[in-house]
Amino acid sequence: MSRVECRLDGMSLRHALLGLLSERPASGYDLLKLFETSLATAWPATQSQIYTELTKLAGTGLITVAAEGPRGRKEYALTDEGLAELRHWLIETKPQRNTRSDILLRVFFLGVLTPEQAHGYLAELIELSDQGYQSLRRLEESVDWDDGGLSVYGRIALEYGLRFNAMRREWAEWAAGQIT
Amino acid sequence: MSRVECRLDGMSLRHALLGLLSERPASGYDLLKLFETSLATAWPATQSQIYTELTKLAGTGLITVAAEGPRGRKEYALTDEGLAELRHWLIETKPQRNTRSDILLRVFFLGVLTPEQAHGYLAELIELSDQGYQSLRRLEESVDWDDGGLSVYGRIALEYGLRFNAMRREWAEWAAGQIT
DNA sequence: AGTCTACATTCCACTCTTGACATGTCATTA
DNA sequence: TAATGACATGTCAAGAGTGGAATGTAGACT
Numbered sequence: 001m002s003r004v005e006c007r008l009d010g011m012s013l014r015h016a017l018l019g020l021l022s023e024r025p026a027s028g029y030d031l032l033k034l035f036e037t038s039l040a041t042a043w044p045a046t047q048s049q050i051y052t053e054l055t056k057l058a059g060t061g062l063i064t065v066a067a068e069g070p071r072g073r074k075e076y077a078l079t080d081e082g083l084a085e086l087r088h089w090l091i092e093t094k095p096q097r098n099t100r101s102d103i104l105l106r107v108f109f110l111g112v113l114t115p116e117q118a119h120g121y122l123a124e125l126i127e128l129s130d131q132g133y134q135s136l137r138r139l140e141e142s143v144d145w146d147d148g149g150l151s152v153y154g155r156i157a158l159e160y161g162l163r164f165n166a167m168r169r170e171w172a173e174w175a176a177g178q179i180t
Numbered sequence: 181m182s183r184v185e186c187r188l189d190g191m192s193l194r195h196a197l198l199g200l201l202s203e204r205p206a207s208g209y210d211l212l213k214l215f216e217t218s219l220a221t222a223w224p225a226t227q228s229q230i231y232t233e234l235t236k237l238a239g240t241g242l243i244t245v246a247a248e249g250p251r252g253r254k255e256y257a258l259t260d261e262g263l264a265e266l267r268h269w270l271i272e273t274k275p276q277r278n279t280r281s282d283i284l285l286r287v288f289f290l291g292v293l294t295p296e297q298a299h300g301y302l303a304e305l306i307e308l309s310d311q312g313y314q315s316l317r318r319l320e321e322s323v324d325w326d327d328g329g330l331s332v333y334g335r336i337a338l339e340y341g342l343r344f345n346a347m348r349r350e351w352a353e354w355a356a357g358q359i360t
Numbered sequence: 361a362g363t364c365t366a367c368a369t370t371c372c373a374c375t376c377t378t379g380a381c382a383t384g385t386c387a388t389t390a
Numbered sequence: 391t392a393a394t395g396a397c398a399t400g401t402c403a404a405g406a407g408t409g410g411a412a413t414g415t416a417g418a419c420t
Contacts (some may be wrong), residue, residue: 019289109199
């Protein structure tokens with residue numbers, strides 16, 4: 001009740017799991033698959049990370065083991081406390097952390113390469129952006145957009161990815177033109 | 181010479197430092213300031229991280245203490261080995277790591293909020309993007325673009341930031357329209 | 361009956377990153 | 391001369407994230 005929880009800024013993985021469980025109960029394995037498909041672009045996570053965090057979340061009562069299945073399968077479900085925590089995370093305006101981009105970081109130092117090599121790097125970026133764009137288009141076609149609550153906002157997140165890749169491609173083309 | 185260096189994927193901070201030192205020698209303090217200004221958008225780093233990494237880099241011979249100054253100031257300079265490592269990092273096509281974005285992650289779960297609250301979140305994003313854009317515009321005006329090698333590619337990186345923030349603003353406005 | 365694939369979890373060792381704490385010096389200016 | 395602010399470095403604990411190894415079960419197909 002009156003526990004003093006010194007909530008830190010990070011812990012987005014925790015909230016990603018709560019968010020996915022807010023839709024429907026799922027096992028660690030299910031969640032891993034969901035991360036690989038829907039959340040991969042926003043917040044990639046590995047198997048070991050997910051299972052570790054699930055154990056912690058169950059320990060603090062934000063989720064519970066709702067059912068046990070065939071192969072030692074544990075199906076987790078969100079508790080009321082967990083939903084409250086998820087809402088808190090979404091509403092309480094946590095100043096969002098700066099994103100890191102090693103792609104952009106490299107750009108700063110392209111001056112140590114020859115112009116040809118720099119062009120090569122930008123060409124790679126263009127290809128990468130194209131691939132990202134195409135892969136999202138394929139995802140768009142394969143997903144059933146009449147699904148759950150994730151579908152509305154999942155579609156919005158996907159649009160972000162499309163626009164981002166398009167933007168990056170155009171920028172890289174422009175940048176290539178800037179290098180004599 | 182024939183050391184077998186099992187280079188891992190990450191360690192971008194290391195290369196960010198090598199990159200900055202490729203321009204001119206600098207102290208930890210100088211580098212901290214450079215991170216705050218030029219590299220802040222691409223790869224934020226804290227003081228403790230920078231000093232720790234500088235010590236490590238000096239230990240492995242990628243940089244050296246070129247001079248000592250007034251207040252225990254140690255001026256580091258890139259060695260030939262360090263330059264080689266920087267070039268290696270830039271050229272050897274390391275598949276770039278996925279970026280994490282808690283901003284985008286939240287979007288997936290806006291369904292647990294009311295439409296009004298979701299609109300509120302998107303409005304925050306619009307404001308954030310505007311602020312980012314304006315702040316980069318101000319940086320653009322304050323920087324001497326006839327400076328060193330960083331200026332050409334620094335300008336290109338800055339353009340990336342401008343386009344990114346503009347894209348995100350437009351996307352958030354579009355997204356707000358998608359929510360009934 | 362044997363084999364293969366998908367399902368399913370746990371543990372470990374390591375690096376990266378953050379945020380705070382701790383310490384001290386030089387130059388300016390009030 | 392005393393205070394202040396910019397300069398300058400170092401250390402530590404804890405959380406976040408990576409990558410791999412180890413283990414085993416259920417179902418489907420041959």
